[in-house]
Amino acid sequence: MALAACGGPYSALAPAGPVAANVALLWWIMAAGATIIFLAVFVALAIVWRRPALLGAAPERRLILWGGLALPGAILLLLLAAAFVLGERLVAAAREDEGAIEVIGRRWEWSFRYPGAAGAVSTGTLHIPAGEDVAFRVISEDVIHAFWIPRLGGKIDAIPGHVTRIRLRADAPGVYGGVCAEFCGTDHAAMFFRVEAHPPERYADVLAGLARETGQ
Amino acid sequence: MTERMTDPDAPPATPTPPSEPPRLSPIRLHKALSAAWGTPPGLGRLSAVNHTVLGKRFIIAAFVFFAIGGALAMLIRVQLATSETAFVGPDVYNQFFTMHGSVMMFLFAIPMFEGFAIYLLPKMLGARDMAFPRLTAYGFWCYVFGGAILVAALVAGVAPNGGWFMYTPLTSSTYTPGINSDVWLLGVTFVEISALTAAIEITVSVLKLRAPGMSIDRMPIMAWYLLITAFMMLFGFPPLILGSILLELERAADLPFFDPLRGGDPLLWQHLFWLFGHPEVYIIFLPAAGAVSMMIPTFARHELVGYRTVVVAVMAVAFLSFGLWVHHMFTVGIPHLALAFFSAASGLVAIPTAVQIFAWLGTIAAGRPRYDVPMLYLGGFLAVFVIGGLTGVMLAMVPFNFQAHDTHFVVAHLHYVLVGGFVFPMLAATYYWLPHITGRACERRLAVPAFWLIFVGFNLTFFLMHLTGLAGMPRRVWTYPESAGWDGLNLLSSVGGFLTAMGFALFVMDIVVQLRFGRRFRRNPWQARTLEWATPTPPPAYAFAALPRIADRADRLDPGAIGVALARGEGYLGFDRDGRMETLAVEMASGAPQQVVVLPKPTYLPLATGLATGAVVLALLFKLYLVALLGLAATLALFLAWTPSCGARADSGPLPIGMGETAPPHWEAARPPSWWAMVFTLAADATLFGSLLFGGVFLAVVGPAVPAPPIVLPPALLIGAGAALVAGAAAAAFAVRRLVAGRSPAAALLAALVLPLAAVALLLPVIGGLGDPTLHASRAVTFVTLAYLILHALIAALFAGFGLWRMRAGFLSATRSLDLRLGALWHGYSAAAGIAGLAFLCGLSLLGVVLPAVPGVEGGPP
Amino acid sequence: MRTRHPLALVALAAGFGLWLAAFILLYGSLSVGCRLGWHRIELAGGLTLQRAQLVALFAVAVAASGGLAVALRPVRPADEPAEGFLRPVAFRAAVAATAATVVTFAAVLVLTTCR
């Protein structure tokens, strides 16, 4: 059954880019750690119930100190450090607007405006070059939406009055699924979009084609 | 020497202390106290103010709402079972999940714990009732009427549909033009009145209404949990109430607090909501953890280990939970460093939680554990809650959150925490305390299969849902394409959901069976060592025939022996004094008896006041503003009608309280419960005001930079109004001094009445000269700030007028100055808020000049 | 009847109260700093005004919290039960709050301050 989550066009556990891959790795590490901690709590429960003698005399202080403070504290510090390092790459890197694709959320579709490509715009399908970082500037025309391509990496909200930014990369050319993650009303469930990652050498042609279509 | 000021007919003050009422035989004592404390039968039940009665009503009502929320959950699971199900469309589905979440959070979880607290707290503390029984009743009616409005909207098909956190602009009038959002904003705020009254009651009752000798270090651990939870409610609910008021004002009067085109910001709503919403989760969990901390020692046959450590841990959870609200907003584009603060705080909260879990394990290790039905459910609690905590730490990690946020992973997590951290402990608590309510012992036959159905069904539903979320399924979708590959997991989740529902049905059957066929017992069936088991079971209205003197920690007692002695009237107040309802108030820390608290008799006033309040809410809902104003006046008048039965027209001096000791009645004491209630009310009020000021600064500093029209604030008027408020507060304080010195406070009271009105007269032209408040958020904030100050000045004047009325009616004397001191507190707060608010407004208009000159707007539109 | 200082009870909340104050202060000045562009004002050697003020606030918060813990340290076993309870509990809370202050805000030393 776990396999069901690992496949599929929208699975965060089938990463197709470095951000999603890092987060998926973080997930697997945390999942393994959580399993161990969960089992440890129940082993502790079995021991205190059946064989408290195993813990020596007056075990309660040690239980609270180790189980409550020391172990969770140490694990937490490690985890936080890892998350901060990863977060710097994910959140903090997405700063410049130079060359960013503008993502426009509106009820209930996504439009994409490409920089420097003679006003190329697409709706419902996002075209990106594969193998390189792509910056996005995300805005909304009405309510709050959230721009999310699970196989490439984290989501970012589209908020009226704000510009939010994210940076993603698809390792290989292909088609990926995108969804609106923030509830936005009646057709929220239908606000999917398609992501086409093109080989970099063909990307300019794709945009030029788009610009022609838009121009018409 | 006391000078009588008015009312020559009042009997003169008694110079000698009255003697103790005669001792009665246990049976006659029971009869006399029952007559004094009982609730009338028939329709008279609507006048109940007794905590045992109201606690049960809260629990039953909350369970009914749980059933409604559960039915909605089943409908949700039917709809999501496969990608093909076309059971309902999106418009109905959106109402389903919004109502499911709102009902579960506001109409089930919070009131359920309030019910347990109201029923148990006085009995655990050795008091005869909560501090403000009529307020309990009023809170109950507000809760039931508010809940009824929400459910009626669901039946009528106009229920809220913006999700339980109601994000704007989706819930604004532009995108939700119907009354759906208004139902939520007004209905939930109505229900929150009951949360605030409960918070004030619990705080004051724990701090003051304990058995003599129960110093603060001897309180049963649940009292600590409830005290800390109640404080959290005092500071957690006001931001939500403020947010609801602002959003309703935006919807009804077009004040643009959240409209980015006019200087508002949708993120302000998110901050206000989650500033409440996260603490809310712990407000739900902590009382349940308190119940766990009561049950584990009983079944471990050992007192809770690490009592002090647990107190520190609970306090840590309480504070930390106010510093992690942004973990619900990680993806709104906030700088990484700010995310890191919230991420670290969110992770940290796991540590005090782990401390509590290991204190429970340590208690088991130190004792001789015994298995019984509540322990089975507590095992379920431990398993489910630990998983919820672990996924919570995962979600606190920013990069992972960016993937999992707003997916069914979060839905799974929140149910592991809420069902694990609240429902399982409450099921255990039901089996544990039901015998106390019914006087019948617990049977195991159905309880065990019910547990396994609920436990297996729950995990089937929600464990798999983590995977559904990671497979990319967003939350709040009414359907999904087959190509997404989410069918299998969803179908299994739905099957699990129905198993859970069957388990709950079995649980209900079991409760009915226990009510009818449970074996009767005399006292303390679990051999617990806390005071609530010292009452007769089922408990009489007065709870204890006499109040015990506590000489040890309150989880080391022998309820059997204590109960027998108390029933004989051995202890404090073990007599009937003229049919009065009396209990004791103690010094907060030491537990030394301080006051005789005389409680009010059953009355229909709370019901009437609740109905009037409900009329206000309904009138606002249907935009009948004149009717709303009338309803408000009626509500106010009814509240004033509560007061004639408070206090006395003659000085009584210290009364004998038994055990050879005496204490004055509470209205002659320096710090009676109502004085503390006023302090805590003002603390909550100040939090609301602080949230408003925060909102103003937030919009000015980080909100969308839309040029604001100028705001004209005539300095002379502002300074004059501030001065009038301060002078009014001084006059109110002076009135107290006069009264206590034995002189007439009339002139000072008159000044305290007129000065706030003068402030209002000065502030009205300021509001009038403001110009159209719908033009820009900064104007709207200014408008609301001024309105807040005017409202407080008006109430201050009302308090002064009330003081004059009480003086004329003969309720005041040098020893009976409570009414004036309450008013002086309000006056003082109004003046302080006035100074802060006016300074804030000046600062705000300054910011409006300074900030636009600064380049480099972060987060603003291009 | 003796009425003891109600501040003894308030001391319970002092440690984490400071933590909360530090939280509001740091989060607030972080937002204001980003708004005013302090992260673009370099003081020396790559240190921006924004980071300098945040680190200074962080240091003050840790010092205040630690100082409070020292001030609340148990003196000698008090004779009165409530007294012998409130002070040690307040002390432990202050120690825990100091640790929480360090963990919550240590990120000011390294992470990107503004977008």
Ligand code: HEM
């Ligand atoms: C067996 C019982 C339950 C089942 C099967 C169930 C099922 C669900 C499902 C499937 C959703 C997601 C709806 C969606 O996103 O489309 C949901 C949302 C929610 N549930 Fe439950 N639930 C149960 C019990 C509870 C309880 C006991 C609580 C609280 C104490 C609760 C609180 C919530 C909340 C707050 C939401 C979020 C609503 C929103 O997104 O606005 N649920 N529930």
Ligand SMILES: [Cu+2]
């Ligand atoms: Cu959406």
Ligand SMILES: [Cu+2]
């Ligand atoms: Cu939260």
